[in-house]
Amino acid sequence: MSEVLDKPEVARIYIDARGPRFGAVITTTVLAIALVTQNKWVILAQALVFAIGAIRGPQFTPYGFIFKTLIKPRLSQPGPTEDVRPPKFAQTVGLLFAISGTFGAFTGVDLLFTIAVGAALGAAFLNAAFNYCLGCEMYLLLVRLTSK
Numbered sequence: 001m002s003e004v005l006d007k008p009e010v011a012r013i014y015i016d017a018r019g020p021r022f023g024a025v026i027t028t029t030v031l032a033i034a035l036v037t038q039n040k041w042v043i044l045a046q047a048l049v050f051a052i053g054a055i056r057g058p059q060f061t062p063y064g065f066i067f068k069t070l071i072k073p074r075l076s077q078p079g080p081t082e083d084v085r086p087p088k089f090a091q092t093v094g095l096l097f098a099i100s101g102t103f104g105a106f107t108g109v110d111l112l113f114t115i116a117v118g119a120a121l122g123a124a125f126l127n128a129a130f131n132y133c134l135g136c137e138m139y140l141l142l143v144r145l146t147s148k
Contacts, residue, residue, distance in 0.1 A: 015059050019058060024125075024133075027094070031043075034101070040105030044102050046094075049063065057091075058087045087136060090133050093138065098116070
């Protein structure tokens with residue numbers, strides 16, 4: 001059993017579940033721009049956003065800041081909350097794809113750039129359009145597999 005599941009009560013951080021979906025909308029836009037323009041600086045900037053989300057949590061990214069300061073105060077009701085660990089894992093997966101895309105862009109391997117950015121774009125779009133976080137589902141599957 002994993003360490004997280006062995007502890008009787010771990011102090012967990014919960015975030016507004018609407019924040020990561022809002023971030024996915026911006027991420028989808030940024031990744032689409034990177035893919036269409038083949039701009040290595042745009043994917044590098046997105047990689048930095050993913051790095052912040054993977055290390056500190058999605059609530060600390062620039063997109064999380066925009067949600068917290070501009071969007072959330074205008075919402076009429078408090079939203080559902082979720083454990084931050086699955087979205088953090090999803091940010092890590094996004095970071096791996098963004099690093100791969102950045103590597104491809106800076107080394108001239110256009111196919112690697114296109115595949116990596118396209119895969120990240122697909123996952124971000126699933127979250128933005130259908131509220132289906134592929135990285136979060138991967139996290140939950142890994143937790144289930146390691147807890148047996």
